[in-house]
Amino acid sequence: MSEMTAEGGHGAVPMQGIPTVNDPAQSRRDWLLYEVFLRGKRGLNHVHVGSLHAADDNMALHHARDLYTRRNEGVSIWVVAATDITASSPDEKDPFFAPAGDKVYRHPTFYDIPDDVPHM
Incomplete structure (x- = not known):
């Protein structure tokens, strides 16, 4: 007879051949951090609304929806793994954006x- 468990409230589930984690909290600590961006209406930009942890991209998308x-x-x-985001440093703001300052023709x-024309 195979080993069974009812952990998680799903009834008896056969565990033979399935790798288990002794500490479920430990496995959740290993989940990736995702940044969530939401677009409120069609034609508007996506806006950062928060962060969440998830085991994979699909789980992150579903949790973000919920x-x-x-x-x-x-x-x-949009859900983006935080490790995939590269950002400029606030400390380097002046030198990083200085080249655009002398191109006044780029200003509206x-x-x-x-x-x-909407949203301008």
């Missing part, structure tokens, strides 16, 4: 934006 769109707040969700003050 956590951040309970009241139909969004139309699109040089262009006429039609009144019927």
Whole structure:
């Protein structure tokens, strides 16, 4: 007869040949950290709304949906593993962005934006 467990409230589940973790909390500590971005309406940008831990990308997407769109707040969700994000340092703000400062033609003050263009 094979070993059985009812851990998690799912009834008796055969455990033969399935690797187990003695400390479930330890396995959750090993989950990846994901950053969650949500787009509120079509045509708007995705906005960072929070972070969560998940075992994989699909779990992160489902948890993000459950956590951040309970009241139909969004139309699109992005989840990104925090380890995949590379960001500039706030300490290097001035030297990092200085090259763009002398290109004034890139600023929108040089262009006429039609009144019927949304979100500008």
